[in-house]
Amino acid sequence: MRYRMPAALLAALCSLLIACSSPGADSAKTESAANATQPAVDAAADPIAERRAAVERVDDAAIIANASHGREWLTYNHGFSEQRYSRLKQINVDNVDRLGLAWSYNLGSTRGVEATPVVVGDTMYVTASWSVVHALDARTGEKLWQYDPQVPREYGARACCDVVNRGVAVAKGKVFVGTLDGYLVALDPATGEVLWRTDTFGHMREKKLQTITGAPRVFGDLVVIGNGGAELQTRGYLTAYNVHTGEQEWRWYSVPEDPEPPFADASMEMAAKTWDPDGAWRETGGGGTMWDSMAYDPELGLLYVGVGNGNPWNQDVRSPKGGDNLFLSSIVALKAKTGEYVWHYQEVPGDTWDFTAAQHIILADLEIDGEARKVLMHAPKNGFFFVIDRTDGSFISAEPFVDVNWAEGYDENGRPIIAEGARAKKAAREMRPSAYGAHNWHPMSFNPETGLVYIPAQGVPLAMESDPSFQPNTHQPGHPMSNLGWNIGHLVNTITPEAKPFGHLLAWDPVAQKEVWRQEYLSPWNGGTTTTAGGLVFQGSADARFIAYDAKTGDALWQVPVSSGVIAGPSTFEIDGTQYVSIAVGWGGVYGLAQRHSERMGTGRVYTFRLDGEAKMPEIPRAEDVRSTTLVSGYEYEAEDVGPGAQLYVSSCIFCHGVPGVNNGGSLPNPGYVDASVLESLPTLLIEGAWSSRGMPSFKGKLSEREAEQIAAFIQNTAESVAKQSK
Incomplete structure (x- = not known):
């Protein structure tokens, strides 16, 4: 007798899709436009020396000066103020419809691409998944060099939200990148050679589960990076290193390590008073990771950083007696030179909903x-x-x-x-x-x-509710992703949410605190924005378009299809009097792992446009040419295995792969559309780590063969339920 999943259970599972990790290839291929007219390059110059000299001159003064003219894109968010506003206006509301492709470059990555291209002189530096750095000729898209840090693929399971990287920092003759496995690396801008490499995890490397996904920031002689992983087992910190040597200059922690003295500094003594000393945070690290946002005010000498969520998410288990739990979900100001705490503003005291404050400042x-x-x-x-x-x-x-x-x-x-x-x-x-x-990291x-x-x-x-049986750092079937080290402390979607997903570009007046205009999209998870003195706003969309809007009215003025959904933000720059606009494309991220909204399924790619560009857009495969769209059938299973299999799927697979046969698969495939032979072999594939080279964790010691068979039964039964309900 076959087990048919109740419609209510299926509906609840259908909306349980946050996300986690897996495959990615990092080969690179240049596809410069053969039929495009490109500005001439001075052959007499020494390009190696020029690239080094261009990055050598980048310092605080250069970054401040560039913000006044915008000819280069020197930092992740275009300057210390992080405004992503360029004063370039050769491309404007009157002629943006003339934009054409100048060149495109294949990043070779099948996972999420979140980097904003940084441009210094005539060289572009951009990262793809697995922290791979590409240096390109910004005029033509020609590959100059590639640096692959060879991140061990097991770190795919430690990355809550895909194996992404948001980009590099450049200054004082070096290109800096933080790698998924926790190293800060300084590269030669001309060759990609490693100049120094520092382990940012140190003694916490083996004991905690954490990553780096953010872009570093540089000011003075310091390069600063945080860490990620508050869903798993870590304690948040921000660290400054010497740009010349890679030696640590200062480190500031966002949560206390121990509620009893001695404390590292006055800020930790203050924070300790706001945590329950008997809470689960003592076993899980407390969270508070600073994985993305920073901004620097050189006049005030302050560095601002956004602090993430608590670990576990649920304050009832993290800190049962309550308290504000400083410095979770806060903006914190530090003295930039020393890392000394100055002030904080906590947006969500006692956060229990994963309301991080790590978004763009x-x-x-x-x-x-x-x-x-x-x-x-x-x-x-x-x-x-x-x-x-x-x-x-x-x-x-x-x-x-x-x-x-x-x-x-x-x-x-x-x-x-x-x-x-x-x-x-x-x-x-x-x-x-x-x-x-x-609003997430975009x-x-x-x-x-x-x-x-x-x-x-x-x-x-x-939907969320407090999990009364939560145990920290323990696999509990039915508890989301607990078999991979997640510490949420909530049950998720035990009721079916009533709201509908949405995504829109919102123009907001920060003085009047009101909406001025909006543009609706097909779905959530649309890319970051950039605005210009030409009266434009550029943004990529989840349904694989790159679009230019009138910054005042919100009218769409130009758009072009690209190779996949866009999550990164664009940059714009000028070379030899010509303005370019670039966007790095590659679908993924926490939402994009399990769900997509485009029929295109291309690899990561950089697209660069200019007025009257004549390059041909690359051919992109459609989804049905890459993945099966036929529900799995033919796998024989026992009805009594489906219920336990559902619990194990939730604790081991749900955030990465979505609901079998319901979600359509994002940067990772949906198991409801595999061949029956895959389900037959699932115990071997999962336990022996057949896909570990692509980032999927081995479940050796985490699942038995019998449990893997139960997961296979759940996948097949769910696919059958979906097929029946769709008739």
């Missing part, structure tokens, strides 16, 4: 109520747009930019007014926004001429 000077204010602007996962005084951390305003049900607003002191039942201690509650965030931008911030806003439905 923008600095600007605004007139508010007739007064000139030095502000910090932030649109984090929790759905509120914050304006904070960056001199002292004082609260100015916060208003929701999407539908919010966890808080009713913020009081005059800047503390949230928590909605009744929002902590979901006794019953499941659909959270708006969810743990995917109203960079936003600010245009000083329009006064607007351009936010990749979104909603992915998710």
Whole structure:
């Protein structure tokens, strides 16, 4: 007798798709436009020496000067203020429809690409998945060199949100990249040769589960990088290294290691008072990773950093007696030279919803109520747009930019007014926004001429409730991803969320705290934005388009199809009087692992456009040419295996591969569309680690052959249920 999954259980599983890790190839191929007209290169010059000299001159003064003209793209977010605003305007609202391809370059990666291309002189530096760095001729797309750090593929299982990298930093004759396995590497900008390599994990390498996915920042003689992994087992920290030697200069931790003295510094003593000393955080590390956002004010000498979520997510188990749990979900200001704590503003005290504050920080000077204010602007996962005084951390305003049900607003002191039942201690509650965030890592931008911030806003439905049987660092079937070390402390989607997924580009007035215009998209998880003095906003979309909008009105002025969904942000630069716009394309990330919204399934690729570009767009395979779209059938199984298999699938597979036969597979395949022979061999494939070279973990010691058979039974049964319900 076959077991048919109840429709209610199937519906609940259908929405349980956050994400995790797996395959990726890193071969590279150049496809410069044969029929494009490119500016001439001075053959008499020594290109090796020129590339070195170009990066050697990049320092604080050069980064500040470049922000005034925008001819290069010298940092991840185009300057210390992180505004992603370029003063270039050769491409503008009147002629953007003339944009054509100048060149494209195949990154060779099948996983998520989140990097913004950095351009120094006539050289582009861009990263792909697995932390691979590509150096290209920015005029032609010709490959100059490639650096592959050879990240051990087991780190795919330690990356909650894909094996991604957001890009490099360049300064003082070096290209800096943080690798997924925790090294900060300095490269020769002309050859890609390793100049120095520092282990940022140190004594925590074996004991904790963590990664690096963010782009480093450089100021003075320091290069700064954080870590990721708050879903697993780690303690957040931010570290500054000497740009010349790679030696550690300072490190600041975001959560205390021990609630008892002696403390590392005054900030840790303050933080310890806000944590329950008997909570599960003592076993899991506490979280608070600083995996993305930083901004630097050279005038004030302050470095601002966004702190992530707690570990476990659920405060009921992390810190049962409550407390603010500093410095989770906070913006923290540090003295840039020493790492000394100066001030903080906590957006979500006692966070229990995975509302990280690690999203993009923008600095600007605004007139508010007739007064000139030095502000910090932030649109984090929790759905509120914050304006904070960056001199002292004082609260100015916060208003929701999407539908919010966890808080009713913020009081005059800047503390949230928590909605009744929002902590979901006794019953499941659909959270708006969810743990995917109203705005995730995808960079936003600010245009000083329009006064607007351009936010990749979104909603992915998710319901949560407190997990009364949670055990830290323990595999518990039915508890999401616990077999891979996740410590959530919540049960997820035990009820079916009512909200519908959405994604839109939102133009937001930070002074009036209101929406000015929006452009709706097919789905969530659309790319980062860049805005220009030409009156434009550029953004890529989840359905594989690259689009230019009028920054004032939101009218779409130009668009072009690209090889896959876009999650990264674009950059723009000028060489020999010609302005270019580049976007690195490659679908993936936490949402994109299990779900996609494009029929195109190409490898990662850089596209670069200019006015009247004449290069031919590359041929891109369609999804049905790459993956099966036929539900698996023919695998024989026992009905009693389906229930246990469902519990094991949730604890081992769900965030990476989605619901079998329901989700369509993102950068990772969906197991509902495999051949029956794969299910027959699943015990061997999982336990012997047949796919480990592509980033999928081996389940040796984590699953028995019998348990793998139960997972196979669940996959086949779910595919059958989907087929029956679709008739």
